[in-house]
Amino acid sequence: MSAAHIQLDRQGRLLHFLTVEGLTPRHLTEILDTAESLRGVAERRVKKLPTLHGKTVVNLFFEASTRTRTTFELAAKRLSADVLNLNIATSSAVKGESLLDTLRNIEAMQCDMFVVRHEQSGAAEFIAHHVKPHIAVLNAGDGRHAHPTQAMLDVFTIRRHKPDFPNLSVAIVGDILHSRVARSLIHALNILGAGEIRVIAPRTLLPAHIETLGVHAFHDPRQGLRDVDVVVMLRLQRERMEGALLPSEAEFFQRYGLTEERLALAKPDAIVMHPAPINRGVEIDSRVADGPQSVILEQVTNGIAVRMAIMSITLGHHARPTAENV
Numbered sequence: 001m002s003a004a005h006i007q008l009d010r011q012g013r014l015l016h017f018l019t020v021e022g023l024t025p026r027h028l029t030e031i032l033d034t035a036e037s038l039r040g041v042a043e044r045r046v047k048k049l050p051t052l053h054g055k056t057v058v059n060l061f062f063e064a065s066t067r068t069r070t071t072f073e074l075a076a077k078r079l080s081a082d083v084l085n086l087n088i089a090t091s092s093a094v095k096g097e098s099l100l101d102t103l104r105n106i107e108a109m110q111c112d113m114f115v116v117r118h119e120q121s122g123a124a125e126f127i128a129h130h131v132k133p134h135i136a137v138l139n140a141g142d143g144r145h146a147h148p149t150q151a152m153l154d155v156f157t158i159r160r161h162k163p164d165f166p167n168l169s170v171a172i173v174g175d176i177l178h179s180r181v182a183r184s185l186i187h188a189l190n191i192l193g194a195g196e197i198r199v200i201a202p203r204t205l206l207p208a209h210i211e212t213l214g215v216h217a218f219h220d221p222r223q224g225l226r227d228v229d230v231v232v233m234l235r236l237q238r239e240r241m242e243g244a245l246l247p248s249e250a251e252f253f254q255r256y257g258l259t260e261e262r263l264a265l266a267k268p269d270a271i272v273m274h275p276a277p278i279n280r281g282v283e284i285d286s287r288v289a290d291g292p293q294s295v296i297l298e299q300v301t302n303g304i305a306v307r308m309a310i311m312s313i314t315l316g317h318h319a320r321p322t323a324e325n326v
């Protein structure tokens, strides 16, 4: 069974959140609308809801993370869950314990949700296959494959600024080849009926046959950025590169870096996004990253409400087990 199938129950409801692929506009809209209703929690005097009271969420991060791990933790805490952060660098994984053994031990601690980040594509899906049926698994990024909660916070941020999806033009710029963020975002935009998706990158940083995902490929930002509503910049993911795919960072900035001059090619009210971490002077100029069109920090804030929504939707479906998933 594929990740797209294992995450749904027989009624097509989300049990896990492993990939955006295979989901319907209804699934995505339910997440976005729920996130919208949860956004206000952060403005309350007591920033908490009782939704996950008595539940235990485990953050299993086998790969570096700043925003994703902390916003998952905050999301769980704002829903009143207990949170356990397993720091893999200091755990027994470094002593050779297998992923399945680590999993069995944490399962024995009566947890209800695993949030998984792993350098191997398919890791969250593997865990979802092996956990007890009452446990929900959320993918916080697996290799180059998928980063579905990032995609949801990205489309949530876009929808708040540019709700007219059929007439929307989005450009994703930079290291598409190694980017799970780009892959998941492309799927989400397609499912939600975005008018046009462009990818802009040197040939060496574009996957072969990228057009089959329903995007237009450009190698020259002067053409690709013209009249777009949204510009999503990506980091050069050197940790995933084999061999020399690039001449130099300076040259990359010169050809693809988002400067004020290049951004002027997009619509005047275009928004600038980046999943972060940003590398100033490599893929984005500081004046753009900190400029009036940047919504990069809004994406971080929105990530909390979106993750709260995904946590409450998936665990909500576990709380009322049907005969098949007991």
Ligand code: NCD
Residues within 6 Å of the ligand: 067, 068, 141, 147, 150, 180, 181, 234, 235, 237, 275, 276, 277
């Ligand atoms: C991204 C990731 O880890 O895939 N960051 C994130 O989750 N905000 C993108 C990246 O590392 O460049």
